[in-house]
Amino acid sequence: MRGWGCGSRCWGRCGSPAATAPRTAAIAALIHLRPGRTADALCRAMDPANPWSTRTLHTRLSELRSAIGLHTDGQPLLPRPKTGAGYVFHPAVTSDWTQFQTLARQGLAAGPNAGIKDLEAAMALVRGKPFDGRTPPWADPVIQDMLSRITDTAHTLARWQTDSTRPDLDAARHTVHKGLEVEETSEVLYRDLLSIEWAAGNDAAIRRTLARIQQMARTYDITLEDTTEDTITLVLSGKPAPSETNTVPV
Structure with a gap:
């Protein structure tokens, strides 16, 4: 399946936002399709044999936030979760x-x-x-x-x-x-x-x-x-x- 979007924003193939690194795209797909996972869960899910480090995860999330930006209401499309909570996209993000x-x-x-x-x-x-x-x-x-x-x-x-x-x-x-x-x-x-x-x-x-x-x-x-x-x-x-x-x- 192709295409994610928020308003006029259009992302590429599901799991591959346009012009975004494959690993960054993969973490985006995981958060969208399996919302609510904590940082530790995301690290393990991305590579069960060799889980991502927290640093790697934060780097990819930073790249993702830069790629998708803010909603028209000024809120980030990928908010930082509260302590203990999982990652979830802004409701405006669809696929x-x-x-x-x-x-x-x-x-x-x-x-x-x-x-x-x-x-x-x-x-x-x-x-x-x-x-x-x-x-x-x-x-x-x-x-x-x-x-x-x-x-x-x-x-x-x-x-x-x-x-x-x-x-x-x-x-x-x-x-x-x-x-x-x-x-x-x-x-x-x-x-x-x-x-x-x-x-x-x-x-x-x-x-x-x-x-x-x-x-x-x-x-x-x-x-x-x-x-x-x-x-x-x-x-x-x-x-x-x-x-x-x-x-x-x-």
């Missing part, structure tokens, strides 16, 4: 991950007739793998949660775009490809892609997708789910796609 979750919740609650725009806006915030494909020691559960939510949102949006009264297969295809850029082992997204290309009557794209699935399975030593195998059999059956693709296994 595209927070925005993604808000938009996804709104879209899902609105349903397929009214929720597509919110889900499309959520997926527009997804640009590459969380943390640029790197996993800080503390971030594995955060990344897994991001991957799960992005995959679920992409799957739902693609189905809605495909099954609407005015199907948009191009939009659905784009949604699935974006999801697969983030989670290349997601079988539900491959099934969605097969269903989309079957509905489009695009035999060449079906073959390419099958080759991609097989390569993924070999690379990660994965045994495909029965539902995926069923979908493959169905799209290769020579039968025409149903008018409503929600009859295809997902």
